[in-house]
Amino acid sequence: AQSVAQPEDQVNVAEGNPLTVKCTYSVxxxxxxxWYVQYPNRGLQxxxxxxxxxxxxxxxxxxxxxFNKSQTSFHLKKPSALVSDSALYFCAVRDGGYNKLIFGAxxxxxxxP
Amino acid sequence: xxDVTQTPRNRxxxxxxxxxxxxxxxxxxxxxxxxxxxxxxxxxxxxxSFDVKDINKGEISDGYSVSxxxxxxxxxxxxxAIPNQTALYFCATSRSDExxxxxxTRLTVV
Numbered sequence: 001a002q003s004v005a006q007p008e009d010q011v012n013v014a015e016g017n018p019l020t021v022k023c024t025y026s027v028x029x030x031x032x033x034x035w036y037v038q039y040p041n042r043g044l045q046x047x048x049x050x051x052x053x054x055x056x057x058x059x060x061x062x063x064x065x066x067f068n069k070s071q072t073s074f075h076l077k078k079p080s081a082l083v084s085d086s087a088l089y090f091c092a093v094r095d096g097g098y099n100k101l102i103f104g105a106x107x108x109x110x111x112x113p
Numbered sequence: 114x115x116d117v118t119q120t121p122r123n124r125x126x127x128x129x130x131x132x133x134x135x136x137x138x139x140x141x142x143x144x145x146x147x148x149x150x151x152x153x154x155x156x157x158x159x160x161x162s163f164d165v166k167d168i169n170k171g172e173i174s175d176g177y178s179v180s181x182x183x184x185x186x187x188x189x190x191x192x193x194a195i196p197n198q199t200a201l202y203f204c205a206t207s208r209s210d211e212x213x214x215x216x217x218t219r220l221t222v223v
Contacts, residue, residue: 044214090156104155
């Protein structure tokens with residue numbers, strides 16, 4: 001069965017420092033991986049995806065993610081964090097047809113001034 | 114206006130009551146989904162639909178039912194609400210890879 005794991009409930013980082021939010025996956029076949037962000041009182045917003053191709057994927061708001069097949073990881077990164085990046089981040093994997101998604105538990109990112 | 118609209122945004126209901134959550138979309142997508150979000154569990158799929166004639170159970174469909182009244186409308190019903198159905202519910206649509214989510218309905222069952 002497909003699954004994703006986000007090992008950190010919360011990540012704290014100072015504004016201006018690089019950030020990493022971790023995600024590992026377990027899938028049969030080639031993974032279709034996604035990152036979504038949820039701001040308070042809002043729905044989830046798409047950040048980026050990995051389907052095939054370059055292992056470094058660039059997305060919205062300056063975020064990027066690195067796909068590592070040998071480590072079965074898809075970590076979200078940003079070179080310089082902003083206070084406005086503070087939100088709940090979800091890693092997800094496509095589960096079969098219909099574009100169904102299986103989500104990780106989420107990681108709360110707190111960026112401090 | 115939002116592309117995916119959920120109503121109501123907040124609802125408190127009593128145990129045993131029937132309640133319907135509604136979702137409409139203006140994106141023209143065929144695929145629609147209902148997820149619930151619980152703290153520490155992420156989002157879990159309740160039901161999904163490819164078109165008005167195609168309804169499928171997700172991971173946690175027990176206690177829920179859905180209706181796809183039109184391509185743009187997908188409703189979720191709790192026939193007899195129970196407290197452990199207290200959660201944040203999201204409707205989503207997709208055409209290809211990216212999913213688009215509504216703002217959510219916060220449901221409390223007391």
